Amino acid sequence: MKLFEEELFPVRFLGFGLFWAWLFMVGLSPSPLFGNPLCLGSVPFELFELLMRCAVLTLSLALSRPIATNRGKRLYLAVGAIAGMAATPLLLWGEGATAHSLAALLAAVAEVSLFLMWLSFFGAMRLGDTLTLLVMSYGVGALLFLATLIGGQGALVAASIAFPLLSVASLMLSGRLISQRGGSELFDGDGSALVQAGEPTGTKGPSSIFKSIPALKMTLALACYSLAFSLLSAMAFSGGAALPAGYLVEPVCIVVLAGVYILYAQFAKDAAKPYALYRAVAPVMGLGFACLAALVGQPAIGGGMVVTGYLLFEVLALNDYCNIVKANDASLFRTMAFGRLAISAGMLVGWAVGFFADHASFTALAVAGMAIVLVTATLVFTDRDRMPLASIADDRAIREERDMRPSKGTALANFAVSRKLSKRETEVFGYLIAGRTTSYIAERLFVAESTVRAHVYNIYQKADVHSRMELMDAFDAFWSEES
Missing domain, CATH: 1.10.10.10 (Winged helix-like DNA-binding domain superfamily/Winged helix DNA-binding domain)
Structure with a gap:
């Protein structure tokens, strides 16, 4: 991996890792810092935040042109940093569902802003580098969160306020370092560095990649898998079968996933094209739900398998979005926004089903999750659908080799x-x-x-x-x- 030989790689993945550590502290229900705050309608904080996130993503898509300007990018990040910093005091000292709902809106604004801008930055990297950056960022964020969790309440409060600002500062610094190395700075004077943030340079429209059947099916699969994943989160929130809280399971699974990817990258013939890993998603998630449905073994093991399988599909899909964008000369910002909207909408539906279907048994919900995984793997996104994605990666590799x-x-x-x-x-x-x-x-x-x-x-x-x-x-x- 050439990335580990570059001086700016630690700065890049640490900044996105700060974002993930903040999200584990603030965005999950229950939260290690705030417990189980309820928003309007007596719904959990995470469920309401997902609803607000879908709304903010839709607004970001509508405003993609002004966001693409130099001033728009800076303002977009500044709003995200301020919103992320303000969410913690509002949750700590605000009282009532109204304050909690406003905090959920602020958290959604911060989540969307930082996620889309970091993915727009990573998406311009070379083939294989984007996936490495994503996986290692997730891993660093998980380790930072676990270290902060050990530090206690004071460390969590300080980190939840500081991490959004530090993440934005790291992103801006990374852009400048890239510029010094001869690349395009993210925040250059004419607003052209993040060229995919608004209008594409080619003749195809910014949403043209979704006219591609493989991209469309991958997006649908992403929504389905996220639905199954959030169904598990809602089950854990309700306390079914003594499932551990998401803020404990997800970071541990991410660390495991990062370790597996490092081993894969060391021994795979071509780690830049990890399409064999797609095949592990459905068996891992399906087996996890099966263990939960049959109440076999520790619930944490079955839940961990579901989380690991979903996270694997998420990073692979985000990596393929970048490849498809390069192949179609499409809008990276809008593509990532559509992908994040698919994830958020799937999670919103899964959370709503798991939370409001309180009459359903734990086993029935686990069977439903297993059925979703089975249908997705056999009808929505199959091995045949992955072949065009591998071809796109091959074409991108040829183009990058020619350019370099x-x-x-x-x-x-x-x-x-x-x-x-x-x-x-x-x-x-x-x-x-x-x-x-x-x-x-x-x-x-x-x-x-x-x-x-x-x-x-x-x-x-x-x-x-x-x-x-x-x-x-x-x-x-x-x-x-x-x-």
């Missing part, structure tokens, strides 16, 4: 320098690679043919080859290494 590969002239000059060729030998070398004969080279350089043959001999000696074909192979290998 130095020109042939540059490679010729670098090869000559590496082999210590003289100026005249470099000229002869260029003609040899182009397939020219010694007589042609002599005519073009206005020298005797015997002189050209002497230069050719010296070139072969310095390049440690014995024929023109070997020389061309050596140059091709050198050119590929430089890419």
Whole structure:
């Protein structure tokens, strides 16, 4: 993984990790900091926050053009940071359902703002880097949360207020560091760095990727799996079968997922195209629900399997959204907003079903979750639907290799320098690679043919080859290494 060799990688994933740590503290019900606050209609905080999140995502989609401007991006992040910082005091010292509902709205604004801007930043990375950034960010956020949880109430309060601001600061710093490395800064003066945040540069519309059947089916599957996942969250909130709270299960599962991904990346032939991992989602989630339905083993094990399977699908889907956006020259911001809306809508429905269907037994809800997973894996998003996504990743890899590969002239000059060729030998070398004969080279350089043959001999000696074909192979290998 080349990412671990870059100085700015820790800054990048730590910033998004701060966001996830904050979300574990504030956005879940029950919360380790606030307990079980109820909003309007006596609904749990997380359920009301999901409703507000869907509304904020819809508004963000409608305002994607002004958000794409330089001022819009800064304002969007500033509003998110302020909202995230304000949610904690309102939950701690506000009284009644109205205050809790307002806090849920603020948390939704912060969640949407930070998530979309970080994903817009990660989505511009190279093939494979986005997935690594996502998984490691999730893992760092989980570890930060667990460390803060050990620190007690005071640490949780301080972190829940500071982390949104620190996450935004980290994102801005990361953009500047990228710019210093020769990339596009996220917050440049003309507002073009985050080009996908508003209108795409090509001719296709910003939602054009959803005209693609694989993308549409993946989005539908994301909504279905998130529905099953949040059904489990509602079951845990209701205290069914002594399921542990989500703020304990999810971070641990994320750490496990990050460890599994690191092992996979070390041993897989091509870790940038992890499409085999999709096949593990349905069996892991289905087996988890089956264990819960049959009350086999510890409920935490079955619940952990459901959470791990869902999180795996989520990071894989977000990674594929980035690949599809690059292939279609579509809007990264709007695509991520649609994807997050699918996740949030699925979670909203799952939470509502699990919370309001209080007459249903725990076993019945677990069976319903297992049925959702089965239908999704067999009808909504199958192995056949994953094949086009793998093809898109292959196309993106070819495009990135072409874009990153130095020109042939540059490679010729670098090869000559590496082999210590003289100026005249470099000229002869260029003609040899182009397939020219010694007589042609002599005519073009206005020298005797015997002189050209002497230069050719010296070139072969310095390049440690014995024929023109070997020389061309050596140059091709050198050119590929430089890419």
